[in-house]
Amino acid sequence: MPIQSPIWPAQLDHLRLNSDDPSMLADFYATAFGYRSASLADGTCLLQGPGRRIVVGAGQPGERPYHGYRLRDRGQLEDVRNFLQGLGLNTEPSPSVIFEDDAVAVRDPDGWLSVFGLPRMDLPSHPVDNTRSAVSLSGRLQHVVVATDNLEQMMAFYEDTLGYVASDYCAADVDDADTRKVAFYRSDPEHHSFAVFSASEVRCDHHAYEVDDWNAVRDWADHMASLNIKLWWGPGRHGPGNNLFFMIKDLHGHQVEISAELEVMPREMAPRVWPLEERSLNLWGPGWIRD
Ligand SMILES: [Fe+2]
CATH class of the missing domain: 3.10.180.10 (2,3-Dihydroxybiphenyl 1,2-Dioxygenase, domain 1)
Structure with a gap:
């Protein structure tokens, strides 16, 4: 049970x-x-x-x-x-x-x-600005991801202890649970609010903003272009989560993701397993395999 x-x-x-x-x-x-x-x-x-x-x-x-x-x-x-x-x-x-x-x-x-x-109710307010700018673009903070050299214990903690719900795994051998390399967890019906990737060390991986639609992905990419910020990965579509995405790097080299169309999975749906390969991480093109 x-x-x-x-x-x-x-x-x-x-x-x-x-x-x-x-x-x-x-x-x-x-x-x-x-x-x-x-x-x-x-x-x-x-x-x-x-x-x-x-x-x-x-x-x-x-x-x-x-x-x-x-x-x-x-x-x-x-x-x-x-x-x-x-x-x-x-x-x-x-x-x-x-x-x-x-x-x-x-x-x-x-x-x-x-x-x-629970959020405090006295956070600072700002005046409304209706001019078109990045401040008026959609982008809800939605998920955060870490890398680990200790995936088994991390999965046990989030899944078995905290009771986060597994949505998808990536594994070297899809038939062998001992070869899992990535785990995506949800804490509401959105496909993942947290994920963990096996890597050579413990480190930040990325955090992500969920935007309204594909046109908003374009608008964010155009905005990054206006600032001379290159897309570091994508645009593409992830297998797990089925979301459209691109990523950039911040000043400290950390990846930040713009995402759209993230899959919705009711709590009762069982997790699935993807092969750990480029195509799972990006159905459209090159994948980012963590080292
Ligand atoms: Fe992500």
Whole structure:
């Protein structure tokens, strides 16, 4: 009998990115991904756009100290807290300045911190701007991905402990579960809010914004072109998730994805297995096989 984890539904609400020059990184994201910035009391920068928000702060370049998942209400938050503590996990105080103080955080085997909480209701506002710009382009922060040299333990944590629902795997041999190399997990009906790729080391992989449609993918690519930012991968269509995509790199070399048409999978649907090959990662062309 599979566990019915209370971490459903949960959506990626925000994440924090660190930099040795946080104002430079914040300016990059504001320009490239259409964010308005506001300073927070703790010295970090809150970037907000339509359906998207991230926090930029001081630290090691390219660090991503936590991923914040938004829950439905306080009852669900209490259920999640009791669930995590009932499993004997060491919950931690929330580092998020976006969530209310009672958010609960838990660290995975590679050290990534997931924070589950409810957003504060007093976040800074910005005046409406109806001129056409990146700030008016659709792009909801939707998923975050990590790379690991410890895939088996990471899959066990997200799948067996937290009860995230597996949507797809990629495997060297589709008939042999021991050869899995990638796992995509959902925490609501969207195909994945989190994924983990086997690689030579623990590192950030990418985060993604879900846009309205293919035309919005074009508009974002044209916007990147206007800034002389090259597409690093794509446009293409992923096999797992069936989403249209392209990626660019940020100032610290981290991949950021624009996505559309991400598959919707009800909670009851069983995971599928794809062969680990270029075509699975990009049905249209070259694949990015992690090293
Ligand atoms: Fe992605």
